[in-house]
Amino acid sequence: MIRSVLLSTMVLQMKQSFARPMFRFSLIANPILNTILLYEMFRHSQQDNFVSYVVLGAGLMAIWSCICFSSAGDIQRERYSGTLALIYAAPAGFPAIITGKILGNTLLSLSSLLISLATAVAVYHTPVVVIRPGYFFLAPVALVGSFMVISTVLAALLTLSRRTSLYMNCIEIPFILLCGFAFPIQVLPAWLHPISLALSPTWAVDLLRMAVNGVEDASLFFQKLLILMLLSVGYALFSGWLYRYMDRQVRMTANLEVC
Amino acid sequence: MMRRFFSQAFLYHKGRTAAFHPLEFLCFDAGYPLVTLVFYCLLASYTFHTTDLTHWVVGNAFLMCTNTCVFQLGGIFSSERYFGRLRSIVAAPCGKLPLVLASGVFPTLFASLSVLGGFVVGGVVFGVDFSNLHLGLAVVTILCAMTAATGFGLFLAAMGLLTDSMHLVLNVVSYLLMIFTGAEFSVVQLPLAGQMVAQLLPLTRSIQAMNLLFDCQYSALVPLLAGELLIAVVYALLAWAIFRTAETMCRKHGTFDLF
Numbered sequence: 001m002i003r004s005v006l007l008s009t010m011v012l013q014m015k016q017s018f019a020r021p022m023f024r025f026s027l028i029a030n031p032i033l034n035t036i037l038l039y040e041m042f043r044h045s046q047q048d049n050f051v052s053y054v055v056l057g058a059g060l061m062a063i064w065s066c067i068c069f070s071s072a073g074d075i076q077r078e079r080y081s082g083t084l085a086l087i088y089a090a091p092a093g094f095p096a097i098i099t100g101k102i103l104g105n106t107l108l109s110l111s112s113l114l115i116s117l118a119t120a121v122a123v124y125h126t127p128v129v130v131i132r133p134g135y136f137f138l139a140p141v142a143l144v145g146s147f148m149v150i151s152t153v154l155a156a157l158l159t160l161s162r163r164t165s166l167y168m169n170c171i172e173i174p175f176i177l178l179c180g181f182a183f184p185i186q187v188l189p190a191w192l193h194p195i196s197l198a199l200s201p202t203w204a205v206d207l208l209r210m211a212v213n214g215v216e217d218a219s220l221f222f223q224k225l226l227i228l229m230l231l232s233v234g235y236a237l238f239s240g241w242l243y244r245y246m247d248r249q250v251r252m253t254a255n256l257e258v259c
Numbered sequence: 260m261m262r263r264f265f266s267q268a269f270l271y272h273k274g275r276t277a278a279f280h281p282l283e284f285l286c287f288d289a290g291y292p293l294v295t296l297v298f299y300c301l302l303a304s305y306t307f308h309t310t311d312l313t314h315w316v317v318g319n320a321f322l323m324c325t326n327t328c329v330f331q332l333g334g335i336f337s338s339e340r341y342f343g344r345l346r347s348i349v350a351a352p353c354g355k356l357p358l359v360l361a362s363g364v365f366p367t368l369f370a371s372l373s374v375l376g377g378f379v380v381g382g383v384v385f386g387v388d389f390s391n392l393h394l395g396l397a398v399v400t401i402l403c404a405m406t407a408a409t410g411f412g413l414f415l416a417a418m419g420l421l422t423d424s425m426h427l428v429l430n431v432v433s434y435l436l437m438i439f440t441g442a443e444f445s446v447v448q449l450p451l452a453g454q455m456v457a458q459l460l461p462l463t464r465s466i467q468a469m470n471l472l473f474d475c476q477y478s479a480l481v482p483l484l485a486g487e488l489l490i491a492v493v494y495a496l497l498a499w500a501i502f503r504t505a506e507t508m509c510r511k512h513g514t515f516d517l518f
Contacts (some may be wrong), residue, residue, distance in 0.1 A: 023505070026452035029427070040444045045306040106287035170286045177298045183305040 005092040006170035010098025011147055014108045017070050026065040027109060034058035038182060039124055051127075052212045055120050057182040059113035060205060063143075064181065064200060067102075067151050068172045074101050076164035077153055085257055086251070093244055095152075102151045113140075127133035135211040142207050142228055146200035149235035156242035159256075178207055200235055203228040264357050265364070268381045272365035273329065290324040293380050299443055300385055312385040317469045318442025320377030321401075321462050322371035324408045325433050332366045332412030333429045336502075339417040349506050359417070363409040363495075370443065372404045390473055400472065400480075403487045404465030410494035411461045417501035441466050461490050 015060040017023045037056040042050040050236040065204075088094045120126040154171070158164045176182065178192065183194060196202050203224055215221045250256045296319040303315040321502045339345045347498045348358065382389055415432060437443055439453065440462040446454055470482040508514065 022430070023431045025427045028484070029431050029434075031429070033438065037434065037438050037443060040438070041302060043444075043448065045308070046452050049445040050306075127363055166283055166287055173291065173294050173298050177294065182298075182302050187301055187305045249493045 001092070001096070002096050005096045006103065007099040007232040010104035010107070011114060013074075013104030016180040017066075017105055019028065020070075022069050026062060027112050030065050030207065031058050031062035032119045034061050035116045035119040036123065039120065039213065041238060043200045049054075052209055053119065053182065055116050055126070056205070056208055056212065058119075060117035060179075060201075060208075062112035063106075063109040063171060064175055064179075064201070066105060066112065067147055067154075068175075070105045070109075070145050073158075073164055073168045074098075074105075075159045077198065079257055080259070084251035088256060091169050094247075095240075098155055099148075102148055102155065106147050108233050110140065110144065110235040112115055124133060135207075135215045138225070139204070139208040139211040143201075143204040144224060145232055146228060148199055149232045151237065152239040153235055153242065156239050156246055159246055175199070176200070181258070200228060200231045203231065264478050267358065267365035268361040271335070271362045272453075275302040275335075275365075282414035288326060288373070288432050292326055292377065295386060296320065296323065296381055299437075300381065301378065302442065313387050313473055314441065314470055315380065316385055317473065318440070318466050320374050320381055321363055321404055321466050321469070322436060322440070323373045323406055325436060326463075327370040327373060328412040329415060329433050329436070330429055332363060332409065333432070333505075334419060334425055335362050335416045337416075337425050340420075342461035345433070349509055355502050355506065359413055359502055360495060361414050362416070363417050366412065367402075367409040369404045370408060372400050374401050374405065375482045393474060393475075393477075396472055396477070397469065400465055400484060403468075403484045403491075404462055407461035407465065407487045407491040407494070410491035410498070413498035414494040416503070417498040417505070420501065420505040422460070424463050436460065436462060437464065439510050446461035456459070459490075460486065464490070 009096065011159070018027070035054060038054045038057050042054050048055070078087060087097050090097065115129065121128060130219065158167060161167065178185070178196045179199050180196065182202075185196040185202060188196065205222055207221065210221055210224075282290065296316070299319050300312045300315045304310065304312055336345065339348060348355075351358075358365065360507070378387075379387075383386060418428060422428060435456075437451070439446070439457040439460050446457045446463065446467075449457060462486045464483040468480055468487075471477070471479060471483075
């Protein structure tokens, strides 16, 4: 039952998301433009591994943009369409439907990494070398997981607000900044490091970058993976608690469609 | 005539800001552009290995007008259509050029203020030295830049009469401004075609002029600012021409939605 709900919601969400011009911007135009922008900025950086920052940075920024403008905003869209109460009260369960939506968005948004890579290869003739494929396939799985859990937290938080579109615009750049999508978090002031390290995408990005650049210390890779998994479990528990809190609030105040 | 022009300009401004909320202003109009400025300045400090971020503070402070001049102003005619006022505007027996220009008066002023705010905050955070800056010329440069950006915004707004994908168009344009205006990296890095595109966009000359002002070079200032004002006039006239064409088509075919 849950599996079919997840699958059908995921497929429907992919179709609905792709129909929206803003999502198409985030998915297709954003990685292309960001790759060009980051490449030109990194071109004279004299770093050996700058392509990983360009391709991964642009791809990750696009994925996060897709999540911000879709996963986080879907609640508001359902509210606007008058279907929020229906999916909330459906026997399939609201968390399962939301998870299916987030899964659909996240999987679809992964294609922006490929678009970013294709742009770098086509425009700048960047060589593509993956030193250790095993790690390289493990890291995106961790990435999807980390983005999914943080999306469920955001979706739950934004369900109780009417200013979803404001918040989803406001969280885009701060997360990109704090999670080190385009540059290492060491560039940030020290007082921001604890916040960065508490965000699961920071670790996922780190793993992905390690996998692309070659894992020299396997134990360090798995240590970071373990931290990411623990953080993800923490996020999942927090989002579970948020959904229960939200459910109580909605049933007490009966204002799901207008809150 | 002039009284009607400014009264119309004020009404446009009032319509856009009637639902003002301090939180929205702090998050979206002030916070988001400033965080974006900080992000790109930190990225530049990492990629260009420099602590002197004057060039990027200048560029990104100018890009702070994007919110007002691209996203807000670019959507005005789409909003008119959404609120059902477009057919009244088309049918009104008045000149359409003053009407188009009136909608740009207050955005120019507010965009100038946001750029000034960007300079102050960017200057404080990244330690920009303003001691050698000629303040009068700096204000003139900012006003010229914002006039050009407003003209460009009006052009985009008129494009909104021809397409229903304005979110896509406006977001792409905001990235094009980052790539082509020299805000994030030198225009010389672009291929020849890119450099030609840069000359057709607003802000390119103003950013160059402001950088010259910081270097106390005043000789090339006048041609650059004159060029910027010419850009403003050309885009405003283009906006008017598109509006007139759309109006004629609308009267001829009875298609008030003007897609």
